[in-house]
Amino acid sequence: MQNRVIILGSTGSIGRAGLEVIGGLGPECSVAGLAARSSWKALAEQARYWKPAAVAIAEDRHAGDLRAAVPPQTRVLSGAEALAELVDTVECECVLAAVVGSAGLPAILRTVELGRRLALANKEALVAAGPILMNLARRSGAEVIPVDSEHSGAFQAMLAGHRREIRKVCLTASGGPFRTWSAERMAGATLEQALSHPTWNMGPKITIDSATMINKALEIIEARWLFGLDPEAIEVLIHPESVVHALVEFADGSIIAQMGTPDMRTPIQYALTYPRRVTCPSPPLDLRELGRLNFEPPDPERFPAVRLGYEVARAGGLAGAVFNAANEAAVRLFRNGEIRFPEIVELTALTLARHEPNPQPIIDDLLAADRWARNEVARCLTC
Numbered sequence: 405m406q407n408r409v410i411i412l413g414s415t416g417s418i419g420r421a422g423l424e425v426i427g428g429l430g431p432e433c434s435v436a437g438l439a440a441r442s443s444w445k446a447l448a449e450q451a452r453y454w455k456p457a458a459v460a461i462a463e464d465r466h467a468g469d470l471r472a473a474v475p476p477q478t479r480v481l482s483g484a485e486a487l488a489e490l491v492d493t494v495e496c497e498c499v500l501a502a503v504v505g506s507a508g509l510p511a512i513l514r515t516v517e518l519g520r521r522l523a524l525a526n527k528e529a530l531v532a533a534g535p536i537l538m539n540l541a542r543r544s545g546a547e548v549i550p551v552d553s554e555h556s557g558a559f560q561a562m563l564a565g566h567r568r569e570i571r572k573v574c575l576t577a578s579g580g581p582f583r584t585w586s587a588e589r590m591a592g593a594t595l596e597q598a599l600s601h602p603t604w605n606m607g608p609k610i611t612i613d614s615a616t617m618i619n620k621a622l623e624i625i626e627a628r629w630l631f632g633l634d635p636e637a638i639e640v641l642i643h644p645e646s647v648v649h650a651l652v653e654f655a656d657g658s659i660i661a662q663m664g665t666p667d668m669r670t671p672i673q674y675a676l677t678y679p680r681r682v683t684c685p686s687p688p689l690d691l692r693e694l695g696r697l698n699f700e701p702p703d704p705e706r707f708p709a710v711r712l713g714y715e716v717a718r719a720g721g722l723a724g725a726v727f728n729a730a731n732e733a734a735v736r737l738f739r740n741g742e743i744r745f746p747e748i749v750e751l752t753a754l755t756l757a758r759h760e761p762n763p764q765p766i767i768d769d770l771l772a773a774d775r776w777a778r779n780e781v782a783r784c785l786t787c
């Protein structure tokens with residue numbers, strides 16, 4: 405069966421891994437469209453190799469250079485709406501959403517409206533607009549298949565029983581580079597230290613999210629909307645080896661775990677080929693070599709972000725959009741050297757506490773809350 409794929413965020417860590425997976429899937433799978441923010445040279449190189457029908461670049465100023473560098477049959481779209489236009493105008497079976505941050509939301513909503521399969525890595529979109537996105541998917545019949553390794557693991561383990569039989573879903577966390585650090589030591593953590601993840605090789609924003617454990621908070625919220633779970637039925641377990649990605653406990657007490665090497669090509673491929681399983685370029689997991697698996701609960705004192713994830717998952721409404729945007733803004737400040745490491749979570753929590761709740765937001769309310777939270781983080785910094 406033909407599988408034409410659009411990759412949003414093709415120049416990033418997940419996007420590049422996605423292209424590698426597509427290359428391994430053979431002629432049944434092809435690249436229909438590619439998109440990035442500003443990396444026009446990398447995007448042009450990908451377009452010359454994959455020959456998609458169109459490419460999109462969010463930053464308008466690169467459109468001319470990109471146009472001159474892509475094959476003549478590849479259309480170039482540019483500007484803030486370009487990713488959604490790409491999804492709208494290019495025929496495909498699947499969209500791999502691998503943009504970082506809530507910027508990916510409009511194109512993701514369009515994908516789901518059109519009833520196409522959404523292979524979702526861009527967790528921030530689901531955090532900001534979970535109920536709206538999942539309702540749209542229910543109406544259009546679009547399949548939303550998670551790429552995040554924990555959610556892919558949970559999705560696979562859930563197939564062992566009925567949804568109503570699920571008692572608990574456990575998402576594992578590596579614990580990040582500061583798993584064993586004291587709060588005092590973390591207060592002086594540098595950008596370089598925050599970017600040194602022990603098990604996963606990922607883009608910079610999610611690597612910092614892993615260091616603060618806001619990544620796990622985002623994943624609790626993601627699981628809440630994606631699987632329609634009560635926040636109380638979602639558990640987080642630190643598992644430094646990162647080979648058990650998720651565990652699902654059923655009514656009879658049986659726990660089904662999904663395991664594999666920490667390599668994003670496996671969940672990306674599964675989201676593209678589901679329900680089929682085919683050979684994947686990831687190396688196989690060798691449990692004899694690994695010897696043992698460790699698990700421990702997260703420390704709420706050193707990693708308060710996890711508690712925030714539950715709060716936001718319970719609150720719904722605008723809380724997800726505010727939490728996500730505040731974190732994006734705070735991570736940017738940390739990367740620019742304007743705040744210390746613990747201030748990422750502090751500023752995010754402060755912004756969340758100050759937002760005006762709205763239990764039934766429409767998409768314009770979410771976008772306004774996203775803008776408000778970014779401004780509020782900047783304002784907090786000056787007060």
Ligand SMILES: NC(=O)c1ccc[n+]([C@@H]2O[C@H](COP(=O)([O-])OP(=O)(O)OC[C@H]3O[C@@H](n4cnc5c(N)ncnc54)[C@H](OP(=O)(O)O)[C@@H]3O)[C@@H](O)[C@H]2O)c1
Binds near residue numbers: 414501
């Ligand atoms: N990396 C992982 O292993 C991993 C694992 C699980 C989940 N995820 C999730 O997957 C998503 C992508 O993560 P990543 O690590 O691959 O990020 P990344 O390496 O930073 O790549 C981000 C991609 O998004 C594009 N992009 C950023 N802002 C954009 C905008 N405003 N408009 C259009 N394109 C934009 C970038 O284009 P430019 O190159 O032009 O900037 C790049 O192609 C995130 O939501 C992350 O949480 C990642």
